[in-house]
Amino acid sequence: MNRREYVYKEAGEGQSLVTNVWHQPGGSPIYFHGGNWVLGHKDMLSRHYIQELLALGFGAVVSPNYRLGPTISAQEGPIQNAKDSYLWAQTILPTLLVQDANVHLDGSKIVTLGHSAGGTLALLMASLPQKPLAILDIFGPKYFNDEFYHTPNPAFSKIPNFEQSLIDRIQDDVPPPSTTPPPAGPNGPDFSNYRVAWLFTSFKKGTWLRSVVPDGGFSSVDPAGLFSSSSPPTSFIHGSADGLVDVRFSRQAFSALEREGVDSKLVIADAGHRFDAGAKPGDHQYNLVVEGVRFLASYAITPTE
Numbered sequence: 001m002n003r004r005e006y007v008y009k010e011a012g013e014g015q016s017l018v019t020n021v022w023h024q025p026g027g028s029p030i031y032f033h034g035g036n037w038v039l040g041h042k043d044m045l046s047r048h049y050i051q052e053l054l055a056l057g058f059g060a061v062v063s064p065n066y067r068l069g070p071t072i073s074a075q076e077g078p079i080q081n082a083k084d085s086y087l088w089a090q091t092i093l094p095t096l097l098v099q100d101a102n103v104h105l106d107g108s109k110i111v112t113l114g115h116s117a118g119g120t121l122a123l124l125m126a127s128l129p130q131k132p133l134a135i136l137d138i139f140g141p142k143y144f145n146d147e148f149y150h151t152p153n154p155a156f157s158k159i160p161n162f163e164q165s166l167i168d169r170i171q172d173d174v175p176p177p178s179t180t181p182p183p184a185g186p187n188g189p190d191f192s193n194y195r196v197a198w199l200f201t202s203f204k205k206g207t208w209l210r211s212v213v214p215d216g217g218f219s220s221v222d223p224a225g226l227f228s229s230s231s232p233p234t235s236f237i238h239g240s241a242d243g244l245v246d247v248r249f250s251r252q253a254f255s256a257l258e259r260e261g262v263d264s265k266l267v268i269a270d271a272g273h274r275f276d277a278g279a280k281p282g283d284h285q286y287n288l289v290v291e292g293v294r295f296l297a298s299y300a301i302t303p304t305e
Contacts (some may be wrong), residue, residue, distance in 0.1 A: 006096060008064060008080065008088040013175045017086055018042070019064035023097055026059030027133075027300045028089050028126075029293075034116030034183070034274075035108045035220040036141075037069050037078040037212050038199045041179035044115075048281055052290055053129045060097060062089050065178040066121075069212040070198075074216025074221050081178075082121040086110065086128060108196025109133060111296040116140060116245070116273070122270030126232055134299035135234045136292040139273055142253055144218040148246055149209040156204040164198045165287050172253040184274070203244065227256045233263040235295040237288055239271040265295055287295040 002023050003281055009017040018040050033044040042063040048064055066081035090107040097103040109269050112122035112132045119140020125132050141149070173195075180195055191197050202208035209218065217292050219225055238250040247268060254266035279286035 001103065004097075006093070008092075009084045010069060011081075011175075011178075015067075015178065017067070017084070017178055019062055019082055019088075020045075021093065021097070022033060022054060023103050023105070024054055024059055025100060025104050026057050027106050027111070028060045028062055028093070029053050029058050029111045029296060029300075030062045030064070030086055030089055030122075030132075032082055032112070032118035032121040033063065033112035034068075034114065034118045035068070035180070036183070036199055036208060037074050038208075039068065039180050039183045039195055041065055041182070044182055046279075048279075048286065049289065049293065052293050053297075054295065057100060057301040058111075058297065059103065059109075060089070060093060062093070067176045067178050068174065068180060069088060069171045070214075073214055074212045075217070077176055078117070078121060079124055079221060081127060082125065086112070086125050090130065095166065109300045111135065111300050112274065112294070114138065114140065115276075120221075120223055121211075123226070123234070124221070125141050126223070126226045127198060131230075132232050134296045135232050135297050137236050137250070138276075138292065139238045139242055139245050139250070140223075141249065142222060142224045143249045144209060144213075144222040144224075148249075149218075150206055152206040153243070155201050156200060159200045159204045160191070162191065162201060166194050167198045167201055170198045184277075185278075186278070189202045193206055218236065224253060224256070224284070227253065227260065227262075229260040229262065231257055231260065231262045233295070234298055235265040235267070235292045235294050237267045239269045239273060239275045241270070244273040252277040265292075267291065285290045 007016045031042040064085035067077035093107040094107045113136035114122040119137035236250040257264040276285040
């Protein structure tokens with residue numbers, strides 16, 4: 001696979017926001033990583049999924065970093081930077097790839113996808129003037145005015161109580177980082193990392209959302225408010241045993257789009273959150289996501305591409 005790294009935005013204070021671009025001629029999927037807008041980085045996209053996207057005929061697979069809370073709000077950091085990267089992929093990336101690799105990219109053929117809070121970002125790109133041709137939301141949070149996001153989460157009740165001095169270190173992250181370790185690795189979460197400890201504590205207490213949306217404008221970051229008859233075709237994939245994001249929100253979103261006459265799809269896996277972490281070709285969990293990727297391709301790739 002051919003890969004280049006580009007700066008898509010200068011964010012001030014000497015901070016450059018970068019994105020991975022895997023490329024060949026065609027349209028562009030933009031992948032937004034998960035991490036609840038607090039953790040993660042652009043390299044969290046599995047190389048197997050990149051290969052699937054390119055094999056289907058997509059041109060440039062774009063996977064950007066974005067500024068992470070809570071020392072920047074969701075509106076100013078993750079959401080704005082996701083929009084920045086989307087517009088950059090539409091307008092600037094095609095010229096760069098012609099110059100750098102003689103690759104011709106169609107900036108009008110963009111689809112979005114993401115895991116967890118990255119799925120939320122993928123849905124929110126439907127607020128832009130030129131919407132994605134299709135969207136794949138993999139267990140993304142939505143319906144943010146629901147009490148689920150504002151009360152202690154029993155799925156995290158056994159998380160230990162960390163030293164406040166460890167948790168408070170996150171407030172020193174100014175300017176906000178655009179890359180951090182992911183929420184969990186092969187051996188689970190690393191609670192020696194203060195950002196991981198802060199995030200899991202916020203789940204336990206039910207304070208995550210109001211920490212990253214401090215003005216209380218939950219509707220302004222909620223993709224559910226965008227669902228209408230003009231919404232892009234959307235596929236939802238969710239685990240039935242997801243303790244972090246209740247599966248009912250994807251069921252509700254699917255029903256809302258279906259009522260509006262939007263082509264949509266809902267796949268429920270018998271699994272929890274992050275069910276496809278580490279999945280490889282041939283695994284059932286992997287195949288579920290690949291079906292979602294093919295859904296995207298059906299709206300963005302013509303048979304000749």
